[in-house]
Amino acid sequence: MQAIRIHEHGSRDKIQIDTLPVPEIHPDEILIKVKTAALNHLDIWVREGIPGVPLPLIMGSDAAGIVEAIGSKAASNFSFSMGDEVLTIPIRSCGHCDYCMQGKDNLCRDFHIPGESIQGVQAEYIAVPAQYVLAKPRNLSWPETAALPLAAMTAYHMLMPKAHLQSGEWILIYGASSGIGSMAIQMAKAMGAKVITTAGNEEKIQAAERLGADYVLNYKTQAIGKTVREITGGQGVDVVFEHTGAQTWNDSLRALNKGGRLVTCGATTGPIVQIDLRAVFIKHQQIIGSTMGTRQDMVEILELVKADKLKPLVDKVFPFTEIKNAHQHLEDGRQFGKVILEL
Ligand code: ZN
Numbered sequence: 559m560q561a562i563r564i565h566e567h568g569s570r571d572k573i574q575i576d577t578l579p580v581p582e583i584h585p586d587e588i589l590i591k592v593k594t595a596a597l598n599h600l601d602i603w604v605r606e607g608i609p610g611v612p613l614p615l616i617m618g619s620d621a622a623g624i625v626e627a628i629g630s631k632a633a634s635n636f637s638f639s640m641g642d643e644v645l646t647i648p649i650r651s652c653g654h655c656d657y658c659m660q661g662k663d664n665l666c667r668d669f670h671i672p673g674e675s676i677q678g679v680q681a682e683y684i685a686v687p688a689q690y691v692l693a694k695p696r697n698l699s700w701p702e703t704a705a706l707p708l709a710a711m712t713a714y715h716m717l718m719p720k721a722h723l724q725s726g727e728w729i730l731i732y733g734a735s736s737g738i739g740s741m742a743i744q745m746a747k748a749m750g751a752k753v754i755t756t757a758g759n760e761e762k763i764q765a766a767e768r769l770g771a772d773y774v775l776n777y778k779t780q781a782i783g784k785t786v787r788e789i790t791g792g793q794g795v796d797v798v799f800e801h802t803g804a805q806t807w808n809d810s811l812r813a814l815n816k817g818g819r820l821v822t823c824g825a826t827t828g829p830i831v832q833i834d835l836r837a838v839f840i841k842h843q844q845i846i847g848s849t850m851g852t853r854q855d856m857v858e859i860l861e862l863v864k865a866d867k868l869k870p871l872v873d874k875v876f877p878f879t880e881i882k883n884a885h886q887h888l889e890d891g892r893q894f895g896k897v898i899l900e901l
Contacts, residue, residue: 563576621646729796
């Protein structure tokens with residue numbers, strides 16, 4: 559079979575398509591013939607070099623495909639059949655530590671994301687433990703299905719188990735055109751919140767409005783913190799959905815209401831920020847960290863999808879063999895929605 563791999567870190571030229579044996583499945587695993595796989599920004603960071611990446615590495619975290627073989631334990635513990643259409647959950651955890659027993663998979667000491675610290679899914683065939691395989695929603699296409707898991711889990715975990723977003727609350731969500739931003743806007747609207755989001759040009763502003771955002775600010779021309787306070791009658795928002803870090807941090811704090819929650823999962827513009835602690839304690843604010851999500855999050859996300867309340871956005875589908883162009887497209891940053899590979 560063919561698989562997209564890196565043998566060393568670096569530019570797009572380090573990506574190659576290798577021929578490997580089809581993986582043997584363990585008793586608890588399912589063999590999936592991959593139909594579509596998604597790119598995430600994580601792929602770029604992994605390719606360029608972050609700690610803990612085993613080389614050579616099959617890239618990619620999100621995949622959807624067809625059940626091709628079922629291990630004996632997987633067959634007795636789960637109800638998959640040959641030919642089932644499925645998606646994979648982009649996490650692995652030990653399943654028996656205290657965190658795992660509490661359903662906090664993403665706090666497990668042995669937590670991994672395929673395509674980061676363990677072998678990924680951009681291959682013709684993948685072997686996946688059955689507990690990380692779920693049925694593909696019928697109302698999503700193959701590209702939309704692969705676009706869903708990593709971005710949706712990250713956004714959902716921030717909004718629900720972490721920030722406990724409530725109906726009627728105001729939320730500021732950065733980056734409407736990003737995978738997690740576009741997911742978060744739809745989820746927040748489904749939960750009954752009032753959404754303010756940001757985008758960088760007129761085309762993306764219109765796309766953000768179509769997603770259901772109540773207000774879309776142009777971050778290139780508008781002062782975010784100040785404008786958010788004006789929109790909310792001087793109060794600020796109840797929740798800030800942060801994934802950009804240094805460049806937006808001061809606006810995030812300025813935009814946050816008394817008793818507000820700032821939840822963050824990323825620092826794409828820089829990880830070091832300043833906090834005036836007096837403002838935090840006087841206003842009873844919370845700053846909450848979050849990474850990825852849990853299997854339970856993914857189960858709940860699929861309910862939103864089935865109810866037509868959440869639809870992942872696909873920007874462009876590339877043939878599997880055009881992986882370098884797909885990376886380039888993602889790095890150019892002009893996309894609205896996910897970049898997908900089709901096998
Ligand atoms: Zn564990």
